[in-house]
Amino acid sequence: MENLETSCPNTWCPGCGNFGVLAAVKKTVNSLLDQGVKKENIVLVSDIGCSSKSTDYLNLNSFDSLHGRSIATGLGIALANPDLKVIVVIGDGGALNEGIAHLVHAAKRNSNITILMHNNRLFALTTGQFTAVSPKGLKGKSTPEGVTEEPINPLELMLDSRASFIGRSYSAKIDHMASLIEKAVKHDGFSFIEILQPCVSFFNNFQFYNEKVYEIEDKERTKEEARKLIEEWNYNSEGKIPLGLLYSQKRDTYENLINKSIKGKEPDIKKCLQIRL
């Protein structure tokens, strides 16, 4: 077992769902190392927010990006060195508000990166403003009378953006998360996992999830079958919440296609420098 601890003091609130996600990521990394993946070939890219503090707590190569820009950063890293396993840790605010365009385009391109979206359904680090997935009626600092808008379904967004791996897990289910994350990292192409992660300080919905979640069978599904499962929960209070691998598809990656298309056409650096001079 590799010790992935760091000396950084943990500043998450006691009981936060992020602790479960951290434990699952450690488990996955250890399993990958046991299977021969080199530690230096695993890169963690964080966004900004409570969830993104994970890079402080994991002794791995990492890059702290800007809010909403970690997916573009991860894509750049994967493009520069296709041998790396790139894992992006991001909150729902970073992924679905500030960074939504990067998320959609990385999925469309099938970039070979794994996105772990810690979904606490609000901007937690800034003390509870609403995001695109906050339920209608949620009261917080920016919505004292309650959110008036309907939430979006991020998994439906991923399906329509042509994501080739879509899964959902829950921070209270460490083994389930770890095995899904391992599958996502091994998937050749863009993998998106939504992790339901209660924020005990601003939206404590552990009980709600404990009553609603159920695990689905691990099998291949058509887009229509996946959509049916994805639409079971409306991100308000109606419906049951399926957990597991909802959809996956084999498709050439962005990095492969780009590298193939430029093979033999690499720019002559000396010539470029001469032009600049």
Ligand SMILES: Cc1ncc(C[n+]2csc(CCOP(=O)(O)OP(=O)(O)O)c2C)c(N)n1
């Ligand atoms: C471009 C930009 N907008 C806003 C902020 C302020 N900000 C810092 S953390 C944060 C909330 C993060 O929320 P989320 O991405 O959902 O992650 P969480 O804290 O919930 O894990 C915000 C709005 C920022 N740093 N940069």
Ligand code: SF4
């Ligand atoms: S504010 Fe919420 S998400 Fe952030 S550490 Fe505290 S409980 Fe966790």
